[in-house]
Every structure is written in C-alpha cells, then in structure tokens.
Amino acid sequence: MNEVRTRFAPSPTGFMHIGNLRTALYAYLFAKKNQGRFILRIEDTDQERLVDNAVNVIYNTLKLAGLSHDEGPDVGGDHGPYIQSERKAIYGEYAGKLIDSKHAYHCFCTKERLETLVDSSGNRKYDKHCLHLDRKEIDAKIAAGVPYVIRQNVPEEGTTGFSDLVFGDITIDNRELHDNVLIKSDGFPTYNFANVVDDHLMEISHVFRGMEYLSSTPNYNLLYESFGWEIPQYVHLPHIMKDKQHKLSKRHGDANFEDFMEKGFLPAAILNYVALLGWNPKNDVEKFTLQELIDSFEISGISKSSAIFDELKLRWLNSQYVKELPAQEFHLSALKYYSGIPAEIDTVLLSRLLQSRVSIVSDIPDMTGFINDFENYDTSLFDHRDSKSTKETAKSILPVIIAELEKADVWDNDVLFNIFIRISEQSGVKKKALLWIIRVAITGHLSTPGGASEMCVLMGKDLSVKRLKYSLSRL
RNA sequence: GGCCGGUUCGUCUAGGGGUUAGGACGCAAGGUUUUCAUCCUUGAAACAGGGGUUCGAUUCCCCUACCAGCUACCA
Numbered sequence: 225m226n227e228v229r230t231r232f233a234p235s236p237t238g239f240m241h242i243g244n245l246r247t248a249l250y251a252y253l254f255a256k257k258n259q260g261r262f263i264l265r266i267e268d269t270d271q272e273r274l275v276d277n278a279v280n281v282i283y284n285t286l287k288l289a290g291l292s293h294d295e296g297p298d299v300g301g302d303h304g305p306y307i308q309s310e311r312k313a314i315y316g317e318y319a320g321k322l323i324d325s326k327h328a329y330h331c332f333c334t335k336e337r338l339e340t341l342v343d344s345s346g347n348r349k350y351d352k353h354c355l356h357l358d359r360k361e362i363d364a365k366i367a368a369g370v371p372y373v374i375r376q377n378v379p380e381e382g383t384t385g386f387s388d389l390v391f392g393d394i395t396i397d398n399r400e401l402h403d404n405v406l407i408k409s410d411g412f413p414t415y416n417f418a419n420v421v422d423d424h425l426m427e428i429s430h431v432f433r434g435m436e437y438l439s440s441t442p443n444y445n446l447l448y449e450s451f452g453w454e455i456p457q458y459v460h461l462p463h464i465m466k467d468k469q470h471k472l473s474k475r476h477g478d479a480n481f482e483d484f485m486e487k488g489f490l491p492a493a494i495l496n497y498v499a500l501l502g503w504n505p506k507n508d509v510e511k512f513t514l515q516e517l518i519d520s521f522e523i524s525g526i527s528k529s530s531a532i533f534d535e536l537k538l539r540w541l542n543s544q545y546v547k548e549l550p551a552q553e554f555h556l557s558a559l560k561y562y563s564g565i566p567a568e569i570d571t572v573l574l575s576r577l578l579q580s581r582v583s584i585v586s587d588i589p590d591m592t593g594f595i596n597d598f599e600n601y602d603t604s605l606f607d608h609r610d611s612k613s614t615k616e617t618a619k620s621i622l623p624v625i626i627a628e629l630e631k632a633d634v635w636d637n638d639v640l641f642n643i644f645i646r647i648s649e650q651s652g653v654k655k656k657a658l659l660w661i662i663r664v665a666i667t668g669h670l671s672t673p674g675g676a677s678e679m680c681v682l683m684g685k686d687l688s689v690k691r692l693k694y695s696l697s698r699l
Numbered sequence: 700g701g702c703c704g705g706u707u708c709g710u711c712u713a714g715g716g717g718u719u720a721g722g723a724c725g726c727a728a729g730g731u732u733u734u735c736a737u738c739c740u741u742g743a744a745a746c747a748g749g750g751g752u753u754c755g756a757u758u759c760c761c762c763u764a765c766c767a768g769c770u771a772c773c774a
Contacts, residue, residue, distance in 0.1 A: 235774055270773055335772090345700040347770060373772055391704070400702050400770085408772040415774045439703055439769035462705080468766065497711095500723095504712060508722050527712080529705050530767065537711065537724040547737085581736045591735090611734075641733070655733080663734050675733035 228260025229429050232286075232293070233419065235267045236278035239480035240285040242472055242533065243434065243464045246498045250461065251432040252291045253499075253521040263426060264296030266307045267419075269412045285481050288491045290514050295426075303426040308418050315413040318421050318451070319374045319406055327450035328406055329355050330362050332372045350375065350403045374407040376416075376443060384442040388458045389523045391435070396442045404443055416440060420447045428456050435460040459523055462502050463530040472533055484538075488557075488586035493542040501531040511544055543583035554579045561588035565595055568684055577673040577682065594667035595683075598691065601668030603698055606661060613657040618665065619699040621653050625662060626692050635685050640677040665695035 230251035234244055255262040264286070268274055283298060295301025305311055322328035331354040342348045355377060357365075366372065378401040385395035406417035413421070423431055438460050448455045466472045472479040484494050496512050504527070505512075505520045512520070546554065555575040562571050574592065582588060606618040628643050644662065648655045662676040666688055672679055680688045 233774095237774085267774070273773070331772095338772095343700095347701070349770085371772095394703070396703070402770075405772050410772075412772090414772070419774090434768090434774095435704070436768055436774085460704095463767070465767085471767080500711070502711090506713080508713085510711095510723060527705095531712090532710060534710050534724070540724055543737095608734090637733095644733085659733050667734095669735095671735045673735075675735085677733065679734085 226429055227427075228255055228258040229263060229427050230255040230260065230432055231263040231265050231423070231426065231428050232291075233265040233267050233422075233433075234282055235270065235273065236275060236282060237270075237273045238275050238278055239281055239482050242479050242481060242484075242494075242498060245285065245289065245481050245495075246464060246501065247432055247434060247461055248286065248291055249289070249495060249499055249517075250459070250503070250521070250526070251430075252293075253518050254430060254432070254459070254523065256518045257521050260429070261294040262291070263301070263303070263428070264293040264298075264306060265422060265426065266297055267415065268307060268309045269415065269418055271309075271410065271412065281482070288485065289481070289495050290491070308413070308422065311418075311422070312411060312413075314425070315407060315418060315421055316411070319413075319417070322376075322406070322447075322450055323374065325450060327377050327447075328374050329377055330357065330366070330372045331375045331403075331405075332357075332365050332370050352377070352403060355403075371409040373405045373409050375403040376406050376447065378403055378443065378446055384445055386441050386445045386455070386458065388438070388441070388460050389430075390460055390462075390526050391438065391528060394438070394441075396439075398442075401443055401446070404440075416443060417447070420444050423456055424448070424451070424453045430457045430459055432459045432461065435462055459526070461526065462528055464498075464501055465530050465532045467532060479533075488584040489538065489542050490545045493538065493545040496545075497538045497541050501533065502527050511541070539583040546582060546584070547580060549579070551576060551579065554585075557585050558588055561585065561592070565592065568687070569595060569682065573682055574673070577678060581673050591671070591673050594669040594672055598668045599694065601664075603695075605664045605668070605670060606699075608657075608660050611656040611660040612654055613660040613664075615699060617653055617657060618661045619696070621647070621651055621658065621661060622665060622692060622696040622699070624651060625658075625665075626689060626696065629680070629685070629689055629692070632685070635681065637677050637681050640680050644676060662692075666691045668695075 232248040232251050234240075234248075252262045254260070264282070266279060266282070279297075286293065293299060295303060295306065297304075297306040319328060323330070331350075333353055337353075338348065338350070341351060354375070379398045382398050383395050384398055384401065385393060387393050404416045405414050407413055441458060441460075445455055464472050466479070481494065485491065492514070495514065496517070499512065499517050500510065503521070503525045506522075506525055555572060558575045558578060559571070562574070565571060565574070578588060578591060582591060603615060606613055606615040624647055628647060632639065632643060644658060645655065647653070648658045651658075659676040663672060663679055666676070666679050666683060674682065683691065
C-alpha cells in the first residue's frame with residue numbers, strides 16, 4: 225500500500241472557519257494515524273477573493289491547533305510549489321494535454337451567449353458550441369486576442385460513478401454533468417481543475433473535503449480518467465451547521481477559530497469538540513488529547529448527516545480543560561481580565577478560587593464584579609430561603625461578627641472559619657445562614673468565587689471590616 | 700425545477716430484524732459542600748410520516764415530507 229498523504233487546501237479568503245478547521249483536523253488525524261504525511265496547499269486561484277494576510281491566519285491557526293504540516297509553502301517539500309498561483313504554468317501544460325486528447329476544448333463564447341442557454345427553470349448547461357471549432361479557427365481567434373476559457377469535454381451518454389469512504393458508491397448520469405471551465409480567461413485554473421492536477425501531482429492518497437463537492441466529484445473522476453491517473457480515495461464530510469437551516473457562516477463572526485480563542489476557549493478544547501461533531505470514537509469517551517484523537521480516529525466513525533454546533537457543550541468541554549490547567553498557567557491567562565482590580569487583592573489567590581468555577585476565562589469579569597461594584601447592592605439578598613437567612617438576622621448578628629473580626633490577629637481561612645463557627649454556636653444563628661450573611665455583606669453579590677471565609681481572606685481585614693460595617697449601616 | 704445526499708431525546712450521538720432504544724451536554728429534582736461552582740444520585744426527553752417484506756421493523760425496500768448541497772470564468 226502506498227504512503228498515506230492527505231492535504232488541507234484552504235482558500236486564503238479570511239478567517240479560519242470552524243468547518244474548515246475540522247476538515248484539516250480529520251485529514252491530519254488520518255494521516256498521522258497511518259504514519260502518513262499531512263500537506264498544506266494554498267488555493268488562491270480566485271484572484272478576486274484574495275484577502276491580505278489570510279495566509280498568515282492559516283499558518284497561525286494550524287500552529288495554535290497543533291496541526292503541523294509536513295509539507296507546505298512555509299516548510300517546503302518535494303511536491304511544491306504549494307501555492308496554486310505559483311503553479312499556473314503547470315495547469316496550462318496539463319490543460320494542453322487534455323486538449324490534445326480531446327478531453328477539453330477552447331471556448332470563446334461570450335457571457336451574453338451563455339445567458340441565452342438558460343432554460344425555463346433557470347438552469348444553464350453549456351451546449352458544446354465551441355467543441356467543433358477547427359484548429360485554424362481556434363488559432364485565429366487566439367491570435368486576434370479573443371478571450372477564451374478551456375472547458376472539460378464530458379461524455380453525453382453513459383454514467384459516471386465514484387466511491388466515497390463516507391457516503392458509499394454514487395452513480396450519476398453523464399447528461400447531468402456540465403462541461404466545466406477548467407482554465408478561466410485570466411489564465412488561472414478553476415478549483416475543479418487545479419484540485420485534480422495538484423492532488424495527483426502531490427500524490428494525495430485520501431481527499432478530505434466538505435460534502436458540497438459530492439456533486440462535482442464525477443467530473444473529477446472523468447478528469448483523472450482522461451489523464452489515465454489513479455483516482456484517490458474520497459472522504460466527503462457533512463457540514464457543521466449553526467442551526468437546522470443554516471451552515472455556520474463567517475458572517476456571524478462567531479464561527480471562526482480566532483473568535484473562539486478570543487472568547488477564551490482553549491485550542492485543545494475547541495479541537496476536541498469539533499472532532500466530535502460528525503465523528504464518534506465508538507465508545508463513550510468525550511475528552512481526547514490530540515494524540516488520543518490520532519489513535520482512535522477511524523473513517524468509519526464519520527457520520528453522513530450534518531451537525532449543529534452547540535457552544536454550550538463546547539463551554540462544558542472547555543471547563544474540563546480549565547480545571548486541569550496548571551495553576552500558574554491559568555493565572556497567566558486570567559491576568560488580562562484583572563485590569564481593574566485593586567493592588568491589595570491577591571490575584572494569585574483569586575485565580576485559585578476562580579479556576580474551578582469558570583468554564584472559559586472570559587467568564588472572569590462577571591465573577592469578579594463584586595470587587596469593584598459593591599455599594600449599591602440590593603439588601604434583599606440577605607433574605608434567602610434555603611439558608612434560612614433574613615435581613616433581621618443579618619442586622620442583629622453583623623455587629624457580633626464585626627467585633628470578632630476586629631479582634632482577629634491572624635487572617636487566614638481556617639482561623640476565620642473557626643471564628644464563624646463559634647459565633648454560630650454561641651448566637652444560635654445557623655451556620656449556613658451566618659455564612660450567607662457574611663458573604664453577602666462583604667461582596668453584595670449572589671454568586672461569588674468562594675465562601676464567606678474565602679471572601680474575607682481575599683478582600684483582606686481592613687476592607688472586609690469596612691464592608692461589613694457599611695452593610696450593617698444599610699439595614 | 701433537475702440531480703445528489705441526509706433524517707434516533709432540544710443538541711452531539713450509540714445501536715440495530717425481537718433492547719427497559721444506551722451515553723454526553725443542557726434542563727429538573729434531591730444529596731454532599733463554606734455561598735456559587737464542583738462532585739454524586741435520580742428524573743423528564745427520541746427512532747419524520749405512510750406503505751410494503753417479515754411471525755416480528757426504529758433497523759431492510761419503496762413512496763411522501765422535511766433539511767442541506769450542487770446546478771458559476773467561487774471554492
């Protein structure tokens with residue numbers, strides 16, 4: 225069996241779409257699983273859609289995701305160049321071969337003529353009008369500078385079948401096939417041509433791509449046959465959807481990798497989640513490192529139906545990764561959300577409290593709001609049924625708490641907690657109610673990244689006492 | 700419109716001629732916990748519809764519906 229070679233072939237048209245990332249991931253996993261090579265090829269044949277810097281976005285994303293390619297424009301390889309715009313002459317040469325063997329032909333039809341070919345239902349199929357031009361006419365038109373394209377000459381009868389590793393065998397009537405443009409009038413190849421030539425020349429064994437190419441695959445097979453080339457294995461992938469009707473689209477700004485990174489999701493979590501959209505490992509495991517994904521990846525686990533992207537589940541998965549982060553690493557990534565926090569707050573302690581409580585780091589501002597936003601809280605927070613706390617209890621017990629805390633000379637969690645327990649026992653105020661009151665009186669928030677004593681330690685003695693007094697004054 | 704593909708809890712999915720149709724997220728309830736979160740337990744929640752084939756169909760076949768894709772000098 226030949227070496228497994230897969231490729232990721234994005235167009236540099238902007239950000240890295242999540243669907244594209246998954247395609248890259250599957251191609252990478254399959255290559256690595258089979259000791260093969262993963263190749264990056266840039267498909268920039270549409271000169272009108274090029275976006276500055278988009279190639280760098282692709283490099284960066286692959287790097288962040290940990291999908292390192294063995295060959296590509298930046299790392300080289302034996303099958304270059306890996307940027308299609310640098311391969312223009314190659315496509316011209318191969319198109320020439322197809323013309324010689326009558327599998328392709330020059331077409332000089334104008335846009336206006338093409339318009340006349342539209343049928344009643346709005347479809348247009350080229351009528352092979354230029355197929356029968358003779359050599360002299362063609363040469364004359366070319367010499368005269370008449371713009372032309374090169375079209376594939378598909379058979380008018382029979383059927384063309386292909387086999388897909390996900391979707392199985394599919395056969396299409398050749399009458400459904402169009403004489404696709406292979407070389408555009410600007411001399412650049414279309415995707416339809418370039419992908420066939422490049423996949424062959426780069427010795428790609430397995431072609432991973434979105435299922436939108438399913439319908440044009442017969443055309444590609446015909447091309448391979450015209451050249452006498454071996455046809456690669458196809459692995460068409462179902463789409464990732466935003467909802468039942470809509471594919472994940474770049475327009476919403478929430479569908480690309482960079483945005484998720486920006487929101488604070490971990491690349492490993494994004495990759496892990498995306499791997500599970502449309503593929504399953506045939507067991508109940510949901511958390512995978514990249515290496516574990518490589519080890520368990522099987523094409524037979526890829527599903528045929530599209531999947532809706534669920535950010536909530538991604539959040540859950542991300543929280544699993546956050547919990548496992550080394551404390552320093554979490555602290556480092558949390559740091560950028562601490563800008564408004566006063567210097568006297570121990571942010572290392574804060575990070576420790578937050579780590580087990582956030583799903584993504586960008587949750588931090590919400591969870592630390594109590595640090596700067598305290599005074600205007602609603603005092604009805606003291607009324608809490610589950611902990612049996614009431615405003616009245618708060619009013620009567622707060623002075624005791626304040627007095628005890630002012631006396632405290634050691635300010636750590638255990639000491640404070642024991643003081644609270646003692647107050648509870650002596651006053652008859654239930655532990656749960658007491659702790660609720662203290663926590664609310666110090667933070668003014670319903671939800672905080674820790675319990676009463678932890679919040680006291682975090683805020684420090686002076687601030688804690690000051691806040692308790694302030695809270696008492698409002699009751 | 701034509702062609703191609705798809706359809707299991709709200710979502711991601713397992714399964715497959717006879718199952719209490721399994722798991723995960725989310726949701727609900729209870730428990731542990733120093734609030735919240737974590738963690739644990741429990742619960743509600745699905746085979747698109749109709750015809751066949753069969754002793755038996757969610758599973759196989761056909762039709763319909765619905766969804767998506769293609770039908771470009773975009774990829």
